[in-house]
Amino acid sequence: MVSRNTMTKTGRATNKASDSSNVDSGHQDNKDLLLSFYEEMVFIRHFELKASEMYQKAKIGGYCHLNLGEEATVVGLMRATQKQDYLFTTYREHGYAISKGSDPGRVMAELFGKADGVSHGWGGSMHLFDKETHLMGGYGIVGGQIPPATGAALAISYKNTPSTDSPIVVCIMGDGTTNIGAFHESLNIAAVWKLPIVYVIVNNFLGMGTSVDMASGEPELYKRGASYKIESIRINGEDPLEVYNTSLRMFRIAREEHRPLLIEAMSHRLKGHSVVDPAKYRSTEEMKEAEQHDPIPMLEKKLIGLSYLKESDITSIVAKAKERVSSAVAFAEQSPNPDIRQLFANVYSKKLPNDFYRLPGEPLFDEHSFSK
Numbered sequence: 001m002v003s004r005n006t007m008t009k010t011g012r013a014t015n016k017a018s019d020s021s022n023v024d025s026g027h028q029d030n031k032d033l034l035l036s037f038y039e040e041m042v043f044i045r046h047f048e049l050k051a052s053e054m055y056q057k058a059k060i061g062g063y064c065h066l067n068l069g070e071e072a073t074v075v076g077l078m079r080a081t082q083k084q085d086y087l088f089t090t091y092r093e094h095g096y097a098i099s100k101g102s103d104p105g106r107v108m109a110e111l112f113g114k115a116d117g118v119s120h121g122w123g124g125s126m127h128l129f130d131k132e133t134h135l136m137g138g139y140g141i142v143g144g145q146i147p148p149a150t151g152a153a154l155a156i157s158y159k160n161t162p163s164t165d166s167p168i169v170v171c172i173m174g175d176g177t178t179n180i181g182a183f184h185e186s187l188n189i190a191a192v193w194k195l196p197i198v199y200v201i202v203n204n205f206l207g208m209g210t211s212v213d214m215a216s217g218e219p220e221l222y223k224r225g226a227s228y229k230i231e232s233i234r235i236n237g238e239d240p241l242e243v244y245n246t247s248l249r250m251f252r253i254a255r256e257e258h259r260p261l262l263i264e265a266m267s268h269r270l271k272g273h274s275v276v277d278p279a280k281y282r283s284t285e286e287m288k289e290a291e292q293h294d295p296i297p298m299l300e301k302k303l304i305g306l307s308y309l310k311e312s313d314i315t316s317i318v319a320k321a322k323e324r325v326s327s328a329v330a331f332a333e334q335s336p337n338p339d340i341r342q343l344f345a346n347v348y349s350k351k352l353p354n355d356f357y358r359l360p361g362e363p364l365f366d367e368h369s370f371s372k
């Protein structure tokens with residue numbers, strides 16, 4: 001396996017002998033596609049800004065991590081999926097859920113912990129789950145999504161033969177996750193069993209406050225695929241078209257050949273690790289650099305340069321995004337709280353004597369018991 005690594009921070013590199021992705025781009029760089037990427041990225045940006053605001057107003061509890069700066073990666077990846085594909089991801093997943101097809105109102109309702117949320121209010125920001133769109137979570141445990149995602153790919157390989165419409169698994173994780181044992185175990189077994197899964201590392205250079213360089217012996221994370229003979233590529237995660245074209249190609253290989261692949265998408269985290277993190281560990285220069293890599297103004301500039309977009313279009317796209325976000329908030333506001341009596345409904349497969357009246361040590365199935 002020839003390893004070529006001539007890239008800058010956000011450039012492109014692969015761990016295979018030839019990289020045909022520039023030729024095999026799948027879609028043309030056309031106006032409609034770019035504009036639709038832009039609109040969706042702007043929507044996700046405003047959804048996340050509103051989530052931050054709502055968190056500070058205590059409408060959202062628990063932890064809350066945002067996709068700010070990651071919008072191009074989110075949209076490029078999700079647009080390349082097919083409806084039947086399964087998505088396993090991290091706690092930084094609002095944009096992925098929306099882009100995979102979950103209703104933004106139901107996502108906001110979940111953040112609010114309301115009954116109409118995608119996880120019926122029991123999951124919150126980190127645990128979005130949507131059976132209809134095949135979003136299998138939202139995981140708060142770093143690396144927790146990787147073994148079940150790999151297991152889902154095993155199930156797919158049992159049930160489907162490789163074909164143009166075979167489902168695949170897309171498993172998203174951060175750079176910090178690649179030092180977890182489950183990452184290595186899963187990649188190994190996926191290679192041995194030839195599973196239809198694409199692992200995606202979203203490298204934002206930071207795991208909370210720790211830089212990739214400080215945490216990883218090999219900071220070019222896509223190279224880890226080589227240990228397991230998994231075809232891997234590092235791409236610019238700030239260009240939605242590059243993410244989309246590469247994902248289409250990698251997803252197609254997983255679909256039609258049933259084998260694992262790995263994408264490392266380079267992006268920048270524009271704010272703290274979570275909404276409450278002031279990110280004091282980042283210098284002003286580092287913050288400025290991150291801002292220069294904001295994918296939305298970058299795409300705006302490109303679209304204006306191509307005469308695909310005018311200033312007045314931007315104003316109306318932003319206004320439309322804000323209106324949709326306001327509707328999502330209104331939906332979340334009016335949704336009821338979950339019924340406390342359902343607290344244990346999805347915890348155990350069998351009926352158990354847990355109920356909302358019981359305190360530790362009380363007898364089972366007493367007169368207050370809801371489970372009787």
Ligand SMILES: Cc1ncc(C[n+]2csc(CCOP(=O)(O)OP(=O)(O)O)c2C)c(N)n1
Pocket residue numbers: 090092140141142143173174175176177178204206207208273
């Ligand atoms: C097993 C485990 N260890 C530690 C944590 C605490 N923790 C939450 S997020 C995080 C950093 C993860 O960084 P990365 O994978 O790069 O994802 P990012 O937040 O940058 O998207 C850590 C250490 C956790 N949630 N789970």
Ligand SMILES: [Mg+2]
Pocket residue numbers: 174175176202203204205206207208
């Ligand atoms: Mg990270």
